[in-house]
Amino acid sequence: MPALREISFTVREGEFIALVGPSGCGKSTLLRILAGLVPPTEGVVLYEGQTQKSVNLDSAMVFQSFALFPWLTVMGNVEVGLEARGLSKMARRKKAAYFIDKVGLDGFEEAYPRELSGGMKQRVGLARALAVEPKLLCMDEPFSALDPLTTLALREEVLMLWEDQTMPVNTIIMVTHIIEEAVLMADRVLVLSSHPGTLLADIPITLSRPRDKKDPVVDELSDNIFSLMA
Amino acid sequence: MEIEPLPQVSASKVIGLLEYLDDSNGKEDIYRLAEEIHYELGELLSVIKMAEMLGLAETPGGDVVIQTLGRDLLKNKMVERKLIIREQLTKLPIFQRLTQFLQESESGRLDRETILEELSRCLPHENIDDLFKTVVNWGRFAELFGYHSDTRMLYLDEESFPSGS
Incomplete structure (x- = not known):
């Protein structure tokens, strides 16, 4: 069985994308394919209109560990x-x-x-x-090895760096299993199912920043995403 | 002034606490906060204590409340945040004592053992190894001290010891 199937989406320059899904759904594999670290067995990744054939040198990766x-x-x-x-x-x-x-x-x-x-x-x-x-920053569960308070600090710092016009990076793709984190940070949340990982939904988050975790809309969006995954 | 030890917490945790409070109208019940973030109460109290020592939060009753300086810190980028923390750290007797101790040395640098001796003289009941690590981490963060772990030398950062060159 393939790890990923029927996944097609576009990432626009300047977007912050979150990939969420249950553990083992292939979201980290998808991130590695997007960065060119792992070749897809089928299908293509187009970067700036060109088929990506090897590691994307315009990208960089931040790892969980x-x-x-x-x-x-x-x-x-x-x-x-x-x-x-x-x-x-x-x-x-x-x-x-x-x-x-x-x-x-x-x-x-x-x-x-x-x-x-x-x-x-x-x-x-x-x-x-x-x-x-890098033009594209890929982050694989960047906060999941951190304690909760450090996570709060680092999330805000990543957003500050992304919004900083003097920084070259302007597009971020982040894998996370924490739905609330995706809703609090991203412009769009891509929801994957597991076995095989398929794209269930592409949800725009139009809330202005800074976002408040106690905002009922954050709760509602998180609940919707959770019920898609459940 | 009496020298107080530093709680063993990182700058990231203190900033995280401020972020949490900022999202909670500036205030939270300490017990509820511990539950919310799944922290052991003692650990959370250490973070709160450090935020208080830095003038970033206060603890009236059973609550923890962000202070104006804490909000100012959050509004700023990292470089300015570090300057705020640097200024606050320089007001703490433990940093004042170590800065003076280093300034009195010939080159503005002292080996770890000498610093440990001084810390145990000032704070005989503390775990001095842990305290040293905490002091080094905050000192580095605020760019007050540098520490070279290969040579085990603690030294004043250039701006704190301009005459050391």
Whole structure:
């Protein structure tokens, strides 16, 4: 049985898309296909009108487990993606420092991941992804390894970075299993079913930001999405 | 002034608490908050205590209430947020003592063991290893202190020790 079937949707530049679905529905696989990390067995991904044949170098990924190199400092972890793109040492250092500053990690440059709280580790993951100046930021359950208060702080910080006109990234696709998180953050919520993962609904969220989790409309939208998945 | 230990919490948790309160008309019952966010009460009280020490929240009765400075912090981007926290940290006796201790050293830097000794002298009943980690994390966040874990040296950030160059 295929992991994913009959999935077709368009992501417009500047949108914040959330992919939600029950665990094992293939949403993380779909995200990897969109970033070009995994080729689809059937079907195509079009990026700016062209068929995507390999890793999309305009994209970057933020992982649930942070995926940091424990033997590298914060600066080293942020620079590592830039090294792969052939930047000189000086250019790497300058660019990494800029994005370290943007995510609030200034002062932690020489810290190792073991010295950091979960929130700070994910900020490193975010700075590393942003440093390659992606047009498309893919985030796979970016807050699910964090405690609830850290999650609240990081969600708002991600939205601030997305809304920041000086940042190159303007399109975000985020996988989450928390429906409320999708409704609070995204412009559109794509709902997947499982076995195989198919697209059940594409729900626009037109509420203005900042959104309030106690807003009854947030509750109503979350309930609707939940009943689709149930 | 009496030196108080820092609760073992990260800046992210304190900012998260402010975000929660901001979404709750600025105030919440502490017990209800612990339930809502599935926090053990003691852990939540540590976060609240740190927010209080920084002047970002207060706890009248059984509630936790965001203060004007807490709201100002949320309105700002990360760089300005860090400046607010930096200013508040410099008012805390523990940071004042360590800053003075580092300034009195020749190069504005001291090894971890010396700092631990000073902390145990000031706070003999505290777990000094944990306190050191917390101080380093807040000091780094506010760019007051730097810490090089390979050489185990704590030092004043350049702006706090301009004459150290």
